[in-house]
């Protein structure tokens with residue numbers, strides 16, 4: 001079984017993001033970029049399936065600017081076998097990305113696609129569900145455990161009330177939640193090896209997909225900040241203040 | 251203009267997010283119609299009909315719709331979407347799972363986690379863990395939105411008397427099935443609607459210690475929450491997680507105990523009215539957003555708090 005893993009290059013989750021003065025977006029110049037953390041979890045899961053003998057090949061795919069190659073190299077260093085870059089400077093939206101991924105899926109014919117549940121830049125949480133719809137495949141979103149068994153896949157999902165178990169017909173789409181696994185760090189020898197692994201490049205036009213955005217960004221602004229309040233010296237003072245000053249306790 | 255709200259429910263009753271979704275729909279203006287898709291879902295449909303401001307309820311009652319499976323509900327939603335200007339669901343795990351699937355079937359670019367409505371086609375949403383607010387305008391004919399529940403006051407559960415109309419299921423596509431669930435049992439209020447939340451982080455050190463928070467919460471009629479680190483370490487169940495990639499909450503009082511205040515955690519609680527932080531590190535970033543901070547060892551402070559509350 002081939003596993004396809006779509007990954008996104010985003011601003012590193014540890015960077016304090018700043019809004020541009022002209023309100024056109026957030027500052028990306030000279031900002032550290034990294035693989036979206038949920039995509040690292042998706043790659044890790046695919047590589048583990050290969051190590052367990054369930055998967056035969058792991059293919060990472062990223063759509064975006066040329067520099068997404070670096071993110072794909074990280075995926076290769078983590079253990080993916082091959083990478084595909086769909087290069088474009090268009091600010092892609094989940095629907096456009098899902099259409100690109102559908103086209104790649106039709107060429108590659110994977111048995112399983114593992115995505116992240118959410119890209120931590122735009123916090124959309126849409127792409128996997130949209131891809132599943134376009135392909136007519138089953139979906140296990142927010143997965144914390146997956147077990148492929150022949151023609152089916154059993155999955156545990158993190159839902160509002162706790163955990164839910166579902167069974168999916170393969171081929172299937174999985175979106176990874178935080179507890180699916182802890183991704184490995186790529187070792188130096190594997191980083192070196194990754195440089196020689198195949199990385200194909202194509203464009204949305206090659207795939208015949210129109211990725212024209214549907215949304216216009218009117219402006220991006222900074223949220224109103226909260227001000228630090230006061231320090232209290234004791235629990236007694238705290239409770240007194242919550243009762244008589246903030247009036248949030250009876 | 252009519253707006254379709256897709257109800258989150260457990261067949262017998264509505265989940266709280268539905269009340270916020272109806273509220274957002276009312277703000278858009280126009281008739282609000284609620285779709286209750288489930289199995290034996292008469293109870294939930296009746297509850298939807300009683301909501302303030304609901305004009306009509308569509309009830310799709312079939313076994314294959316019973317467990318919120320997106321594979322079966324999305325085609326149903328797409329089949330009736332043409333009658334509406336907007337489709338609205340709560341940005342909870344139900345809405346996040348379902349709505350993008352319906353959006354792709356309709357060739358619509360959904361707008362996730364809407365925090366404010368500027369115009370019927372223009373919405374404000376937090377991005378980058380709430381570090382920025384994006385105002386986006388859509389050109390799609392039908393607009394699909396998930397809404398941030400804390401940004402829209404819930405509608406009243408009574409006062410409405412909408413007619414309930416049956417709609418047919420589009421069938422079982424046979425792609426997925428429900429196997430079972432392990433729901434976190436609790437007598438305490440639900441995290442997303444609680445007036446007070448007591449939340450613990452890595453500083454709690456163990457799941458046994460988390461029981462200290464339960465006792466404080468019981469005195470306050472509060473819900474218990476957690477940071478990602480506390481959930482990852484197994485101190486608290488996954489559904490306790492507050493933050494960018496967990497639940498978004500905005501109670502009157504949020505008490506953060508042994509939580510450092512990472513941006514991903516703040517994303518889920520910084521709209522709380524009053525924030526209290528108890529942390530032994532006076533440099534912890536949580537103090538920058540706290541109205542009341544106590545620099546203390548939680549293993550002394552929490553038992554004291556329990557006692558002080560009587």
Ligand SMILES: Cc1cc2nc3c(=O)[nH]c(=O)nc-3n(C[C@H](O)[C@H](O)[C@H](O)COP(=O)(O)OP(=O)(O)OC[C@H]3O[C@@H](n4cnc5c(N)ncnc54)[C@H](O)[C@@H]3O)c2cc1C
Pocket residue numbers: 013037038120450451452453454476477478479480491492493494495496497507508509510511512513514515518528529530531534546547548549
């Ligand atoms: C993709 C991604 C998504 C994420 N999503 C979320 C999310 O949704 N929610 C979330 O919370 N995090 C999320 N995180 C994680 C986040 O970045 C932080 O790692 C996490 O919030 C830290 O949790 P913590 O504050 O409990 O732990 P720590 O940062 O380790 O802080 C523990 C705190 O406890 C204090 N402490 C320790 N012992 C005591 C004591 N005895 N008495 C008093 N204080 C004590 C310490 O001083 C410290 O400040 C996410 C991260 C990533 C990369």
Ligand SMILES: Nc1ncnc2c1ncn2[C@@H]1O[C@H](COP(=O)(O)O)[C@@H](O)[C@H]1O
Pocket residue numbers: 005006007008009036038039042061062063064092094097114115116117118119120122123124125126127128
């Ligand atoms: N540009 C992209 N290229 C490849 N995969 C992507 C891209 N954007 C999003 N994805 C995948 O979709 C997941 C969810 O992203 P989103 O729907 O944007 O929150 C990510 O974790 C990736 O697995």
